[in-house]
Amino acid sequence: MKKPHCTLEQRRKWIENNREKVREYDRRWQEENKEKKREYGREYAKKYKKRINAMAVVHRSVKSGRLKKPIHCSRCGDAGYIHAHHPDYDKPREVVWFCTSCHKKEHLGISLVEEGK
Ligand SMILES: [Zn+2]
Numbered sequence: 830m831k832k833p834h835c836t837l838e839q840r841r842k843w844i845e846n847n848r849e850k851v852r853e854y855d856r857r858w859q860e861e862n863k864e865k866k867r868e869y870g871r872e873y874a875k876k877y878k879k880r881i882n883a884m885a886v887v888h889r890s891v892k893s894g895r896l897k898k899p900i901h902c903s904r905c906g907d908a909g910y911i912h913a914h915h916p917d918y919d920k921p922r923e924v925v926w927f928c929t930s931c932h933k934k935e936h937l938g939i940s941l942v943e944e945g946k
């Protein structure tokens with residue numbers, strides 16, 4: 830028995846012969862992805878709201894003195910503008926204080942090797 834070769838021509842023919850199947854598959858893919866996209870949008874909105882809320886909580890807590898904003902980055906010790914970073918937006922009072930660059934790195938998922946000591 831000969832092995833079937835999967836050439837471009839054969840592929841094209843297969844698609845031609847299975848046009849309905851392909852279309853059905855395509856339609857389903859579109860539908861599933863629409864649903865996924867919508868879900869993603871919902872998730873994003875939820876996360877966004879939580880983030881806004883968490884930031885507001887920090888702002889209020891710092892203003893009232895319940896939360897102390899340090900003047901140095903907790904990771905690299907840099908002074909400058911310190912950002913409140915939330916590892917978990919569900920815990921708005923749990924913050925880590927980062928400088929701009931450490932904050933950026935944290936969000937990009939770059940883990941830094943602890944230097945020195
Ligand atoms: Zn830093």
Ligand SMILES: [Zn+2]
Nearest residue numbers: 913914915932
């Ligand atoms: Zn952050």
